[in-house]
């Protein structure tokens with residue numbers, strides 16, 4: 001798996017902007033800390049982090065064809081806003097190329113939306129959280145969320161999911177169906 005990590009890093013140098021690379025490095029840094037705190041594989045968390053935004057700087061119109069070639073069923077929301085597909089496409093690409101294990105695959109696939117599957121997939125939860133609180137992120141309550149993530153990963157996950165939903169509604173952005181499903185699952189099964 002160490003080789004997979006190194007190869008993804010090389011791909012990143014070709015595919016993403018320096019700005020994005022800084023974000024990805026920040027996500028990997030944060031993921032490593034959380035993986036150690038919560039007793040899961042540091043390497044798995046890092047691979048998920050390095051892979052998650054691999055195609056984030058590819059022109060979004062290309063995602064529709066890429067999605068088709070991977071046989072993904074697209075929602076109307078994704079067709080209207082193809083950039084939302086960058087995680088799903090990265091997950092499919094890495095699965096095909098390296099046969100990444102399911103928890104890394106799910107983590108990357110759903111990192112934009114969240115997923116009810118993150119309730120049992122800690123790698124997914126760690127990536128979702130780290131994506132929002134890595135060191136270059138700067139917004140009002142980020143410091144609180146950083147502290148919360150280290151103390152209570154469940155609460156941090158729900159809080160970040162909630163913030164994303166509120167932000168999307170305030171900005172009149174579309175909500176992904178997986179996000180709504182993840183939220184409902186938490187309310188019904190976890191609270």
Ligand SMILES: [Fe+2]
Pocket residue numbers: 052053056086087111112
């Ligand atoms: Fe992303």
Ligand SMILES: [Fe+2]
Pocket residue numbers: 023027052053131
């Ligand atoms: Fe990201």
